Amino acid sequence: MKYGSLILEKKEYVYLKRILNISGYAENHEIQKCLLALFEELKSAHIVDEEDIPKDVIRFNSIVKVAFNNGIEKTVQLVIPMDKDVKNNKISVLTPMGSALIGYSEGDSIIWDFPNGIQQITIAKVQQQETYSGMDIII
Structure with a gap:
């Protein structure tokens, strides 16, 4: 891990903690398992100000290119749950892939227990889009 732990911006961290606390409604055990793993990772996350x-x-809202061990690459945008749009590759942070990616950085390799088994993915590229403008309202 490039920076030694997950790195999250303060407002996004608070928002993420809140949605994880109410996400016990997850539709299946495998998704709940991914969210629990994220919850555990948040305990040692480094929380920083926006400018840091x-x-x-x-x-x-980051656009992320991930590479799987089998050579497949996929580009997704990580979004808040209400903005998910699978057809446009916008994945919610509450999905197995979204929960695996948040807080990691370009070049990191992640071993994650996805619903179809443990896989290693590498973050090939990260591009920033404007952060969610309604974050203050949601928090």
Whole structure:
């Protein structure tokens, strides 16, 4: 891990903790397992101010290119749950892939227990989009 722990911006961290606390409704055990793993990772996360977050850290609205061990690459945008749009590759932070990515940075490799088994993914590229403008309202 490039920075030694997950890195999250303060407001996004508070928002994420809140939605994880109410996400016990997850539709299946495998998704709940991924969210629990994220919850555990948050305990040692480094929480920073907006101006201190490195540009290559995955946060809400980041566009991320991931490479799987089997050679497949996929580009997704990590979004808050209400903005998910699978057809446009916008994945919610409450999905197995979203929960695996948040707080990691470009170049990191992640071993994650996805619903179809443990896989290693590498973060090939991170591009930042404007952060969610309604974050203050949601919090």
